[in-house]
Amino acid sequence: MITGEQKPIDEIREMISPYKRILVLGCASCVAECAAGGEKEAAMLASTLRIAAKMRKENVLIKEKTLDRQCVRDFIISLDDIIGKYDVVLSLGCGAGVQAVAEIFPEVPIIPALNTGFLGETKDQGYWVESCLGCGDCMLYHFGGICPLARCSKQLLNGPCGGSMDGRCEIDPDVECAWHLIVDRLTKFGALDRLENIYPPKDWSRKQGKGPRKIVREDQ
Amino acid sequence: MTGEQKRTLALYYCQNVPASGEKERQDLEEKYRKSIRLFPLPCSGRLETVHLLLALEEFADMAYIITCPEGECRYSEGNKRAKKRVGRTRAIIAGIGLEEERIGIIIGSKDNQMSLSDYASIAMENALKLPSSPVHSRP
Ligand code: SF4
Ligand code: SF4
Numbered sequence: 001m002i003t004g005e006q007k008p009i010d011e012i013r014e015m016i017s018p019y020k021r022i023l024v025l026g027c028a029s030c031v032a033e034c035a036a037g038g039e040k041e042a043a044m045l046a047s048t049l050r051i052a053a054k055m056r057k058e059n060v061l062i063k064e065k066t067l068d069r070q071c072v073r074d075f076i077i078s079l080d081d082i083i084g085k086y087d088v089v090l091s092l093g094c095g096a097g098v099q100a101v102a103e104i105f106p107e108v109p110i111i112p113a114l115n116t117g118f119l120g121e122t123k124d125q126g127y128w129v130e131s132c133l134g135c136g137d138c139m140l141y142h143f144g145g146i147c148p149l150a151r152c153s154k155q156l157l158n159g160p161c162g163g164s165m166d167g168r169c170e171i172d173p174d175v176e177c178a179w180h181l182i183v184d185r186l187t188k189f190g191a192l193d194r195l196e197n198i199y200p201p202k203d204w205s206r207k208q209g210k211g212p213r214k215i216v217r218e219d220q
Numbered sequence: 221m222t223g224e225q226k227r228t229l230a231l232y233y234c235q236n237v238p239a240s241g242e243k244e245r246q247d248l249e250e251k252y253r254k255s256i257r258l259f260p261l262p263c264s265g266r267l268e269t270v271h272l273l274l275a276l277e278e279f280a281d282m283a284y285i286i287t288c289p290e291g292e293c294r295y296s297e298g299n300k301r302a303k304k305r306v307g308r309t310r311a312i313i314a315g316i317g318l319e320e321e322r323i324g325i326i327i328g329s330k331d332n333q334m335s336l337s338d339y340a341s342i343a344m345e346n347a348l349k350l351p352s353s354p355v356h357s358r359p
């Protein structure tokens with residue numbers, strides 16, 4: 001899941017201030033799961049903005065709508081019938097959602113209401129943790145299903161730093177030491193010998209540095 | 221505290237609060253006329269931040285939630301959840317310059333059981349301590 005958090009309300013109000021007809025656009029996928037941009041959050045933000053506008057006697061129209069996915073063309077085109085009624089879209093999708101809507105409706109400004117965060121997991125109600133950096137060359141097999149790039153504070157690929165205490169990371173004792181977990185898991189599966197390999201520094205060219213990454217599938 | 225009140229209050233309440241049946245609701249509505257709008261909930265945990273915001277946006281000077289006493293929620297965590305949502309709503313309205321006291325919570329007490337009508341009086345007294353909401357332009 002892609003996580004996000006709502007921007008400060010003052011920043012949002014500043015960005016929408018030139019506009020009179022505003023569509024607050026939620027996304028019912030990842031950002032709904034992390035309670036930042038789903039139907040409920042779109043309703044809350046729209047109501048908050050209407051309250052703020054009424055307090056200041058500003059004459060604005062603010063409505064909300066939520067798409068199943070804001071990053072998929074088939075869902076975005078459903079805005080075709082209504083988008084003409086608005087001067088601006090305030091998107092609660094992640095950065096990909098904002099740009100996807102902007103590309104399909106180039107004549108309408110699309111403003112982000114979220115700060116897009118990380119690829120993560122829902123650990124508990126109201127608690128999300130980063131678990132993948134999207135490096136483009138997954139090494140989870142070698143590390144027993146625990147990602148040292150996302151979960152080791154020093155991104156070490158060849159064993160622990162030696163600073164962990166009772167299984168907690170020395171940089172942040174609130175998090176488990178990824179290497180402690182890696183060794184436990186590989187031991188459990190009788191696969192500790194995978195750590196005898198020397199892993200060279202990560203080749204980040206598969207993540208970034210060559211423009212946007214693409215996936216093309218002929219079978220789709 | 222009867223008849224013409226100068227404030228409008230949205231009162232959400234857990235139906236497990238004593239004397240919160242249909243008859244009591246009708247009596248309260250009669251007593252406060254349009255000053256209190258009552259919203260019974262099967263559990264205060266069903267209250268969402270958006271309910272409180274919409275009440276402030278659409279008609280209310282103040283929105284209150286009445287919960288059962290802590291530790292007594294039939295669904296275990298409902299009243300704790302309501303408390304967190306009240307906190308969240310207060311932070312949201314404070315962020316746009318509205319007094320956070322416009323959102324209130326009354327958590328029932330095990331030792332001093334009060335009826336819905338008692339709670340309504342407390343909430344209305346508190347509402348009258350605040351000026352009318354700047355969200356609604358009333359004469
Ligand atoms: S826009 Fe796409 S990637 Fe972004 S939150 Fe919505 S579904 Fe997820
Ligand atoms: S190795 Fe790369 S793809 Fe695999 S979990 Fe870690 S960051 Fe994500």
